[in-house]
Amino acid sequence: MSTTADRASELLRLHRDPALLKVVNVWDPISTSAVAGAQGTVALATASHSIAATLGYEDGEQIPVDEMLDMIRRILAVTDLPVSADLEGGYGDAPETIRRAIELGVVGANIEDQLKPLDEAASQVEAIMRAAKDAGVPDFVLNARTDAFPVGGDRDRDVVIADALARGRAYLDAGAPIVFVPGPLTSDEVRTLVDAFGKQRLTTIALPGTPSFDELQELGVARVSFGPISQRVALTALQELAETALAHGELPGFRELN
Known part of the structure; x- marks a missing residue:
């Protein structure tokens, strides 16, 4: 079985590959097994x-960090694929939360900047990457998220x-290897961001x-990536199943998961 450091290096390689890495977000063991079993899933x-x-x-760090972890x-217990964890703003101590996540086997993470002062947010990134290196995972894939759109999009x-x-x-x-800019980006805006960061340094969300x-x-x-959209799609299908069964006394067509 590969080590956490090995899986981190593989996840970093997948980001550096010119082929776009498409990552479907999961939220529990059964959604993880379903997505991991889909042909083409590599992370x-x-x-x-x-x-x-x-x-x-x-949403918004209302969940206790212990329950999130x-x-x-x-989730990690049901897959051998590299897993990146969305850890919001770090639950009050981002480097420590990252350290705990790495102990579980996490090899990458989203951390929001929440539009903190830039020097403070950059120092947090540096501290996270130092914590990952100290934990023996120098290739940890921090997906440093800027909330320029989610928090400051009204400007x-x-x-x-x-x-x-x-x-x-x-x-x-x-020291972050990639930057996450979630928002309704246009082609020209994506091009501008890639020109500034370099190729294979920008990550986005499908909207x-x-x-x-x-x-x-x-x-x-x-x-x-897809954020909460994948869960919404799954729950919409569940609601449609319930509505069809209740209204017509039958199930809509479906395929069993392997």
Whole structure:
């Protein structure tokens, strides 16, 4: 069985490959097994919003860190694939939360900057990468997230993009291998971000109206993920099954999971 450091190196390699890494987010062991069993899946990422919802919490670090990490532990127990964990803003101590996650076998993570002052946010990135190295995982794939859109998206669009650019460059300089800019990006904005960060350094989220996967790959994006969308799709299918069964006394067509 590969070590945590080996899986981290593999996850980093997948991000550096010119082929776009498509990562479907999971939230519990059964969703992990389903996605891991899909042809073409080479890595997994958790979704903090989805895990919180599963356990009855609102999004936004309302879930206790111990409960978040326990669900991640359960997820890791059912797969040998590299797993990146969405750890929100780090639950008050991002380097320590990363250290605990690495002990479980996590090899990458999203950490939100929550639009903290830039020097503070960059120092946090540096501390996270130092903690990962001290834990024996120098290739830990920190997906340094800027909340330029989620928190500051009500500003002028040019200001939002300029903020994302400044923050992303600072996080790369602080040692993060990739930068996550979740938001409704246009093709021109993706191109601007890739030009600033370098190819295979930007990660994005799949949203309606954003560039296609083929275009993202052509532009040099490292990875695209789905956040809570994958859980919403699953729950919509469940609701449709219930509605069909209750209204018509039959099940809609479905395929059994292997």
